Amino acid sequence: MNKRDRRQLLIFFAMVGPGLLIYLFIVAYPVIYSVWLSFTDFNPNRGGGSSWSFVGFLQYKTMLEDPNFWHAFNNNMFVVFVSVFGQIPIGFILAYILYRRMVKAQHFFQAMIFLPQFLSTIVIGIMWKRAFSADGPVSRIIQLVTGDPTAQFDLMLYADTVMIPIGFALIWMYTGFFMIIFLANLQKMNTNMIEAAKIDGATEPQIFFRVIVPLLSGTILVSTVLAIAGSLRGFDLIFAMTTQGLQRNNAMVLPIFMYQTAFQDYSNQMRFAFGSAISNAIVFISILLIMLSNFIGKKLNAGEEG
Amino acid sequence: MKNFTKTLLVLLLVLIIVPSIMAGGKSESxxxxxxxxxxxxxxxxxxxxxxxxxxxxxxxxxxxxxxxxxxxxxxxxxxxxxxxxxxxxxxxxxxxxxxxxxxxxxxxxxxxxxxxxxxxxxxxxxxxxxxxxxxxxxxxxxxxxxxSNITTVLFMNKNLVESLGFSQPKTYEDLVAMVPAAKAAGIDVVSIDGADGWAWGSCLMSSFIARTSGDLMWVSKALAGENKFTDKAFVDALGLISTMVSDGVISKKSVLVDYGTNVSNFNNEKALFMVQGQWAAGGVENPAVADSMVLMAWPKMPGEKASAAGSVAAAWxxxxxxxxxxxxxxxxxxxxxxxxxxxxxxxxxxxxxxxxxxxxxxxxxFVVPDDLPNGVKQKVVLAQTASSSEVIDAFLTGAPNDALNAGMQKIASGQATAAEVAAEVEALARK
Incomplete structure (x- = not known):
């Protein structure tokens, strides 16, 4: 290594070092620490935090035997489903409509669809909570349509249906985000390809499915990864949309299960360690799903290339 | 010279930044x-x-x-x-x-x-x-x-009740008798923020368990193992919720009503009565309601034991x-x-x-001012006249308390029976 290389290496470390240190302290250390905690009976509030014991896989065993975990897991999978098969396709279609100028006032629609991104999640949660409450706007519409003044929108009350209005709110909130990603990528596409397809007699659906979708497969994959990661750590919107008690229990997702366990369940003496196990499960499931989406993405790309 | 200036500048920056980071609020104080x-x-x-x-x-x-x-x-x-x-x-x-x-x-x-x-x-x-x-x-x-913190207050809009031809209820049946008139007027008999799980436990069940068992300290005894949550008294107390919903005293939609809406409904005369704790009195700001409201204990409930008659639940x-x-x-x-x-x-x-x-x-x-608002005077009267029982969540915590609160919401919305909820709470409490 000559003097110039050494100097460049020093500059490299000087540039990367601060960021790397921050990452190690703020991201990597807590993750590793959390993994360690999940194998203990850690509770710093119990007896001053001095008494920790190694308990092996006890927290994970308890977690897997807890029906609340599986209930929260199912709800989380629903959120992932809504994100991947709801927000992304709708965002893509909306972006395509705007890109191909199929509607007038594109800028207005673009701003309106993206608007929820400018609002605080808590504000959005409270807004939808009010919309779905007793005699709230949605109930009033049902009462007008059915002519029954006592009719109520009660999907939020039942474990089987609570995720439907939540899924709707999730789509309303995040579709604009994916629309902007797709729109930005569509706008930097070479329009000659679309023109060439048109000259060859391709119809609008053929242009969309045979030209646009394959070209944006990378963007779709990145969006899917973002959607999965966001869905599994999603806490704020569902927390704000539901009230403590039956609604929140019904709509419980893994981060809420983790929060309620670690912060509220005083009857569980090992609740912080248990909470760590749940948060590690969230990370593990995220990695699995992202690997799966990468695998599917590669297969699809291979198919396109073939 | 250039290098020296640079070094000096860096040194000065370090001298300024580091102490301010290290010191925090302490040096100031x-x-x-x-x-x-x-x-x-x-x-x-x-x-x-x-x-x-x-x-x-x-x-x-x-x-x-x-x-x-x-x-x-x-x-x-x-x-x-x-x-x-x-x-x-x-x-x-x-x-x-x-x-x-x-x-x-x-x-x-x-x-x-x-x-x-x-x-x-x-x-x-x-x-x-x-x-x-x-x-x-x-x-x-x-x-x-x-x-004391009375948690099971029944706030009565006296003017509204009297306008429908009724007076302060002495028994549960008196409340039931108000249902047709209230329905005709498009208002609720008893409003509760049923979307909040804690409201059912703190503001309703804490009183009911004392009434059906006749024991003002039933909850602490249950946690000590002397009583079980599957005992008849507890199941009967839970059963009162489904009775009230089926009688129309409490609306099924109340499970979708949150705290703010509950107080607002009472303020806006959309309910004859409101279930809440004593602290909600300050939230009743409509003078027409606040000046005439009565803060009372639940009237005589079905299956009530005489030893807990007229009691309210109160916590420290x-x-x-x-x-x-x-x-x-x-x-x-x-x-x-x-x-x-x-x-x-x-x-x-x-x-x-x-x-x-x-x-x-x-x-x-403490010298009590003569010009206190009606709601405050009512509280003092209630505190002085009613015997007090234990508030459930002052003793029961964590998973069994959550199951109880959500269970009562399930009972009110027809998703579970009193016996099922009692069994779930008992199992979690003994875990």
Whole structure:
């Protein structure tokens, strides 16, 4: 290594070092620490935090035997489903409509669809909570349509249906985000390809499915990864949309299960360690799903290339 | 020369930045010889509690320039979450809003941060007879805001009830008799914030279990193993919820009503009665309702035992106390106590009473003003006349309490029976 290389290496470390240190302290250390905690009976509030014991896989065993975990897991999978098969396709279609100028006032629609991104999640949660409450706007519409003044929108009350209005709110909130990603990528596409397809007699659906979708497969994959990661750590919107008690229990997702366990369940003496196990499960499931989406993405790309 | 200038500049920057990062608030307080008291207040900038806290902190600091109250104001779930987080991280405040029961006292007790104030209490200022003993040896961990916290109040809109041709109900059947007239008028008989799980436990069931069992201390006995949650008395008490819903006394839609909407419904005369704790009296701001409302215990319920007739559930009031960590430094401890005494001054307590935040003060020789609002007078009457039973979540915590609260919501919405919920609570409580 000559003097110039050494100097460049020093500059490299000087540039990367601060960021790397921050990452190690703020991201990597807590993750590793959390993994360690999940194998203990850690509770710093119990007896001053001095008494920790190694308990092996006890927290994970308890977690897997807890029906609340599986209930929260199912709800989380629903959120992932809504994100991947709801927000992304709708965002893509909306972006395509705007890109191909199929509607007038594109800028207005673009701003309106993206608007929820400018609002605080808590504000959005409270807004939808009010919309779905007793005699709230949605109930009033049902009462007008059915002519029954006592009719109520009660999907939020039942474990089987609570995720439907939540899924709707999730789509309303995040579709604009994916629309902007797709729109930005569509706008930097070479329009000659679309023109060439048109000259060859391709119809609008053929242009969309045979030209646009394959070209944006990378963007779709990145969006899917973002959607999965966001869905599994999603806490704020569902927390704000539901009230403590039956609604929140019904709509419980893994981060809420983790929060309620670690912060509220005083009857569980090992609740912080248990909470760590749940948060590690969230990370593990995220990695699995992202690997799966990468695998599917590669297969699809291979198919396109073939 | 260039290099020297650069080095000098870097050195100067380091000299400026590093000490300011390292020093934090301490050097400031040392420089000005201020005693810093870290405090956790309860309230937010939109409610009376929060506004009063901010005003008191500001005026206290003006009158005591050597004391700096570094406060954090939190409300509802944000408060409970932050307490746990701060205790877990070792960032223990010196002074805090706290309770001494299973809900409000549990994190402080678990972290061994409860500090006995008994020897510091000014007995000329506080009436010790009105402050409960909170520990096994008569410890007092916090100065309660008021004498007792009645959680199962039935607020009656007297004018509205009378306008429909009825009077104050003496029995449950009297409530049932109001249902057709209320329905015809398009209003509810009894409004409850049924979307909030805690409301069912704290504001309804805590009274019902005493009534059906005839034992004002049934809950603590259940936790001690003397009673079971599957006992007939408890199942019957839970069964009253489905009875009320099927009779139309409580609307099925109430499970979708939150706290704010409940108080608003009562304020706007959309209900004859409202179920809530005594603290909600301050939220009734419509003068037409506030001036004529009656705060009462639940009337005689089906299956009620005579020994608990007319009882209400009441818990120790929450208040402000010092933590063990805060009391370690005598200067901080004394400054903290000085602030607490200021917080509980005659003038502030009178204001709190007027705001409807408390039932009755714990101060010695407190002169009750003659011009108190109707709601406050009603509270005092209720506290003086009704016997009090235990509040469930003052004893039951965690998973069994959550299951009970959600279970009552399931009963009200027809998703579970009283026996099923009782069995679930019993199983979790014995786990």
């Amino acid at each position: 040392k420089g000005e010889e201020k005693i810093v008291v870290t405090a956790m207040g309860y309230g937010d900038n939109s409610n009376q509690e929060g506004l009063a806290w901010k005003r008191i902190v500001d005026s206290f600091e003006k009158e005591n320039p050597n004391i700096d109250i570094q406060d954090e104001l939190l409300y509802d779930e944000a408060y409970h979450q932050k307490v746990v987080a701060r205790l877990a991280s070792g960032d223990v405040p010196d002074l805090a809003y706290m309770g001494a029961d299973a809900r409000w006292g549990a994190p402080w007790m678990e972290a061994d941060q409860q500090y006995n104030l008994k020897s510091l209490i000014d007995t000329d200022h506080y009436d010790l007879a009105l402050i409960p003993e909170m520990g096994p040896n008569g410890e007092i961990y916090e100065i309660p805001l008021g004498t 009031s929450v208040g402000y106390g010092l933590t063990k960590s805060g009391a370690e430094d005598p200067a901080v401890r004394d400054a903290g106590i000085k602030f607490i005494n200021y917080f509980y001054s005659q003038a502030e307590v009178t204001q709190r009473l007027r705001d409807g935040a408390i039932v009755a003060p714990v101060l010695k020789n």
